[in-house]
Amino acid sequence: MSEILYESVVCPSCGCLCDDIDVVVEENRVKSIRNVCEWGISKFLFTKKFTPNVKRGRVEKPMIREKTLVETDYEAAISRAVDILKGSKKPLIYGLTNSGYNAQKIALSIARRLKGLFEPRGAALLSSYYAAMGDSNFYVAPLEEIRNNADLIIYWGCNPIHSTPRHLARYSVYPRGRCKERGSQDRVVFTVDVAENEMGKLSRRFLQVERGTDFLVMETMMKLLREENAEDYKGDIATIENMVRQMTKVSYGAIFFGMGLSAKDNAAKNIENLMALVKELNRKTRFVILPLYDDFNTSGVIQLLIRELKSPMPADFSGDHVAKNSKYSLLENLHEIDAALVVGDDPFWSLPSEKSDLLKKIPMVLIDPYWTRTTNKAQVVFPTAVTGIEAEGIAYRMDGLPLKLKKVLESEYPSDESILGDIYQRLQ
Amino acid sequence: MAKLSMYQLYHYLPKTDCEKCGFSCMGFANRLISRDVRPEDCPFLLEPEYSESLTELNRLLGPEVEKEITGLIIDQEKCNGCGICVTVCEVNMEKSQEVGAGRGPGFSDEVVLRIDNGKIKLVDPQSCRRANPSSHICRACAELCPTKAISLV
Known part of the structure; x- marks a missing residue:
């Protein structure tokens, strides 16, 4: 039994991105962590926020909805997700505040290719x-x-x-x-x-x-x-x-x-x-x-919008080739959208019910490590590695400083970056 | 835990200064606060006429708790690992300037308090200022704790 010590790991739980976390890993499990708060430890142990004793249910296999959600292989799930997204006239790409910067970049490219809407969580x-x-x-x-x-x-x-x-x-x-x-x-x-x-x-x-x-x-x-x-x-x-x-x-x-x-x-x-x-x-x-961001990479997604589109507003690529982003939030026009790709967020929990009710009627592709309320409504569900613990990535601190997230645990699940990359490749 | 005063407890003692417990009544009250003795250690309080006083003293002092030699009591349930106590601790700062400036202590830093697995832990009680009987004045960690997870007796 060998212990591996990772020093100065960046904690992927909130916008502080504390970079002084020491993690001891034994047999691919976190044995002890120093300098981490109660929220951080919940993230590292895959438990409920502020309740490190209660495990969160992880999605274990890719799933597609027949009458209920049934387990399938990765390829079948990707083709179903691509079919849903290709068949829609105006898809919504939502969430992304708990993903690395590169995953956010690919998600923006998907929105651009599909002429859809791109809205990070809490954009208003x-x-x-x-x-x-x-x-x-x-x-x-x-x-x-x-x-x-x-x-x-x-x-x-x-x-x-x-x-x-x-x-x-x-x-x-x-x-x-x-x-x-x-x-x-x-x-x-x-x-x-x-x-x-x-x-x-x-x-x-x-x-x-x-x-x-x-x-x-x-x-x-x-x-x-x-x-x-x-x-x-x-x-x-x-x-x-x-x-x-x-x-x-x-x-x-x-x-x-x-x-x-x-x-x-x-x-x-x-x-x-x-x-x-x-x-x-x-x-x-x-x-x-x-x-004060409560998701670890909210700053990153806004920085991405400023870099790519020269404006921090959520992007609307529908209509002509020029991105229209002059509104603070695109969620007012949710009845116009006909499919959704949700990455690392639970809109049925975070959005008010009048908005989330509209999402119930449309097919939804979800990329999330955990079971949430949204999992029960989605047509396709992908399990993913947790960015910053099981996958590397880049995150931006609340003041705009980019920090590199380390990988401390091996995971059988693909990262959200690779899932989004595969979807993007199939869309071409 | 509410802060108790010596006079508040002295009021319920027999005030005979018999020294059967080894101290005067005022000294006994002092040791009750620091949780070195329990009210039952006073032979008079066990007599029926002092039964009300005994109940009241037990109510004020609460159940028997596990305290460190510095008088620190940590309620693990309340602690959210914010690390304010680690940053404000004067001894931590003397041992590492970086800890005083907000960074968590590294493996080589010999500090008094540190956050271990999301909860506060007293790792070196002997170095705490309160371990020295002549300087029982520092209460920084308990006073600034936002969730009241730390109390001092």
Whole structure:
């Protein structure tokens, strides 16, 4: 029995991509892991998130639907998937935030060849963020710079303790930085959320907002910054005033926002106001803004869209040869699509029911390592290796830094990159 | 675990300073907090007239727990492995500058606390500041734990 030690492995669970994980592997099984959070260990042990004792059911063989799902061989599944995709006039390629960069690239090529739609998960919020960034200025910084300099951290509409557990200890509040030698004692933390959570208790100030009305808070903050009258705001104006006073005093601030801002379909409006607020703050001091991704390669897929299509919006290749991507989300027109290729995501869990109900009516090809709600609705299901553990890949950290994911376990399953590659080859 | 004060517990003791347990009543209260003794170690508290006091003391102190020599009690169920305690620990930082700056300790770093298999583990209690009786002041890991998985007695 020989043990293999892998040092400084990159953890493929959230957008932090912690690169200090030490893994001991014995007989192709993970024996012990150091420096990994509870979510990370769930990923490495193939268990339920935050519950390392409960195993997740893995898809073991390629399956196609006759009356029920029946196991088949890889070739038959590929031909069935290609038939479904070739036969459709407007397919949707969805998910991809848990795949490596190269797999995402092939998926975009498939969308282009089939003249379909390409939408990453959570695009409504993130595309509007990158679009607003392009319109105003690049208020971003590497996480290391935030660690070294930031003296004010704001978490807006997110709970890092659940979505990115090591973010607080590695990059934002607690680590000692070059100019922040005392760590958390040199920093102030604010949290804005709909309900007080653990993060609110750790923060100097907690601002409670009504769900979907974050843009009003941002407007009020801008008014206060411009020294205008902000009495028409009905909420907790005293806390807002206090926060704004502190925001103008600091030398370097960082705002991290999460999916909370996409509540009630107000994502674009919220982001627009948040960027305007950051722009206003940058007149007085230095402020940066970064999204907090809960999937490990969301940043990668947006970077791919910017590189290939010069715009971060989800891509629509239907119609003429020019990609139209000017909408924040293409999921409003789901009734137009007639087939779907879902990679590493569970739309029946993550999308609201009125949207996911439309997906029930169309044939769906699914590439996912685990059984999910979507598996029960799909026509073709491919088992795949988990990227970053059983397959190599490239992932982009939340601030845009590319990192190489290692392979620590041998797997009998093909990677999503090779499955997508085979589908793409057959489409030519 | 709620923070207890010596006077809060002293209130329920016989206040006779008989020293049958080996300490004065105030000293006994101090050792109750550090979980070195149990209320049943006081012979007076076992008598019927002090039965209410005994029940109340047991309620305040909770069930018997396994603590480290530094007084650290880890609730493995609550810990989510965020590593804040590893980063803020002063001794960890003295041993490795990188750990103080957020990076997880490597195999060669001899640290006090580290995250092992997604949970916090006290690997070197002797190096902890609290292991030295003259400096029982550091409470950084317990105070900054967001899930209250660490408590100190």
